[in-house]
Amino acid sequence: MNMIKEDPRILKLKNKILLMGSPNVGKSVFFSAFTKIHVVSSNYSGTTVNYMSGDVKFDDETYTLIDVPGTYTLDAVSESEAIAVNFAKSNPEAILFVLDATNLDGSLRLALELKNYKIPTIYALNMVDVAKRKGIEIDAKKLSEELNAPVIPTVAVKEEGFEELKNCLKKILKEKQTSENEETAEEKERSEKEETTSEKEKTEKESDFDKNERMEKNVKYWEEAKALANKVTNKKESEPSRLDKLGDKMTKPWPGIPIAIVVIIAALGIVVGLGKALRAVLLLPLVNDIIVPFFRHLFTSILPEGVLLNVLVGEYGIFVISFEWILALVVPYVIIYQFVFAFLEDCGYLPRVAVLFDNVMRKIGIQGGSLISIMLAFGCAVPAIIGTRTMTTRKERLIVTTIICFAVPCISQTGALIAMTSEYSIWLFLAVLISALIIFISVALISNKLIKGKVDPLAIDIPNLLIPDRKSYFKKLKIRIKQFLWEAEGPMLFAVFIAAIFKETGMIDILAIWLEPLMVKWLGLPAEGVMALILGIIRREMSVAPLLMHDLSGFQMYIGAIVSLLYLPCLSVFGILAKEFDIKIALAIVILTTASALFIGGAINHIGMFLGFA
C-alpha cells in the first residue's frame, strides 16, 4: 500500500483506474474490497487525505486502482482536493465514481464536472439502504441513461452490487482497449498534440478565470445536478426513523450538549475502567506470575550472574520491562480505546461534536471541524497531523498541529498516565486532565496570536447517523491494532533495550549525577527518573513508564505527568512534522515542547513547595 505525498511518477503511470467521489461516500470501502488492501474508512469527510494505490486484475491485465481523496468540486480548495484534480488530469483508463444515494445532487454535481474530462466512467450508487430508510428511491436505470454510463446500486459495507460493478468495469476497460487499438499511430499523435494544445489553452484560460466565472460554472453544475437528481428520485414523505431523530437531537445544542458530555464521560469511563480491569485481572497476573518468572527461570539456568543476565532479566531487563511496560501497561488501554473510538467514528458522531463545540473552538482561535483531528490524535498524533491536510489554511493546520504536540497525549501515553495517576487516586487523574485542558486552551490562544494568517470558519457536511456495520467495524479494529503493534512495537522494544543497557551498565547512574540539579532540585523528581526523559525521545508513553518503577508521592506523580504531557513528541511525530511542514517547524516544536515541559514542571514543583505540597 502506498500513502505518500503526491508523486509525479504515479500521475504518469499507465493502466490507472481512479476511485472518485465526494467526501464520505465510502470510496475507501470499495478500495479495500477491490484491492484486498485494508484501509481505514469512517463516517465523516476527509478520512482519506492522500491517495492510496493498489493493484487490481481484470482479464490478466493489472491495473492500479487509486483511492483519490474526496472532493466537492474540481476547484481544489484544500491540499487533498488539489491531489484529486491532478489525478483527474492524469489520463486514467477509467473512473469508478461513487455516488451517495442519500445526497444524490451533491454527488452528481462533481460527477457532471468530471464528465468534461471524457474519461470512461461507471457509477456506483452507494448507500441505497440508508436512502431507502429515508424514503428515497432512485431509478438507477434512468440515471444510467441520463449519464450515458452504467449505474450500479451498491451497499459498500456489505459488498452488495460489487460483482456487477467489477463486470461493468471489465467491460468498459475492454471497450476502451478495443477503441484504442483501432486508433492509428497517426491519429494518436494528432490527438496527443491536440490534447497538449487544449491543456495549454485550458491552463491559460484557468489563470484568467475570475471569481464570477467560477461561480457561474458552479451554479451551472449545481442546477444540472439538481434537475437530474429530481428526475430520477422519488421521495416518499415518511416519518424520520428513530436513528435519524437521534442524529438530529445530537446536533442541536439541547439536548446535544448534555448528550455529548455523557458520551465523553462514558467513553473515558469505558477506556479507564475496562483498561484498568483488563490490566489488573488479566495482564498483570499473566506478566508478573507467569511470563516474567518463566524468562527469569530460563535465563538464570543457562547464564551466569553478571551484566548480560541483568540486561535480560534484571530489574530493567528486556524480558521484564518489555512485558510490564508494553503488554501490561500500554496494550489494554490501546485496545479498549480503539473499540470506543472506532464506534464513534463509524456512527457519524464526531462531526456532530464539531458542530456543538464550534462556538467554543472559535473563541480559542480554531473552528469546530478541527476537533476531529484533535480527537484522532488521542489515538496517535501521526495520522492526526496528516489529517490536518483537509484544513483550508496553513494557520489552522499549524495551530492544530501545535495543540496536538503540546496538549494531546496519544493513547499509549494516556494509558501510562492513567496507570500512574488513577492507581494512586482518581482525583490525581482528574487534576492531570484539567491541567491538560488548560494547556490545550493556552496553546491554542498563544499560537493563534503568534501565527499569521486566517482560519476559515466551519463548513461541514453532517453525515447520517448510522449503526456501524459489524464486519467493517471489526475489520477497522483489526487494521488499527495491527498497525499499532507493527509501528509502535519496534520503537517500544528499542526504548526497552536502551533502558536495560543504561540501567544495567551503570550509565543511568552517571547521567543521574550530571542531571541531578534538573531532576531533583528543579523538578523534585528522583535522579534516576532521568530515564523517563531519555526514553521519552523515542516514544511518548516511555516518558511515563520509568516513573512507575519509583515510589513517587502524589505531587511528584502530578509533576511527572505534566512533564510527560508537554515533553517533546516522539520520533515518528518529529518525522511527520518535518515531512508535512519543514525541518524548522519540527525543530521549533521539539525545542518549545521540551523547554515548556521542564520549565512548567519545575515551576509547579516550586509553587507546590512554597504552598507546602512537596
Next chain:
Amino acid sequence: MKRRKSKRCGKCNIYNAENETAFVVEEVPDLAMLPGLGIYPGSIVYKEYCCRLGGPVVLKLQNRRVAIGKDVASSIMVEENSNEHD
C-alpha cells in the same frame, strides 16, 4: 431557544434569519467551500436552527444537512422563499 435571535426578513443574513424557514440565497462571501456545499446565489436553503453563543447555523439542502460557522453565515444574504413547493 430556537427563535431567540431569529427574525422574519425581506433580505437579511442567514444567521439572523427565521429558523425552520426556506430561503433563496442572494449573496455569498467569496469562499470556495460554499459553492462546493451547494450554497450559491439562487440556491434554496432551509434554515433549521442556529446554535447559541456564536455557534454555527445548521442548514438543510435537499437531503443533506450542513453546518456553517457564524462568521460565514452572517455574510450569506438570503430572502424568504415565497415558492411554497421548493
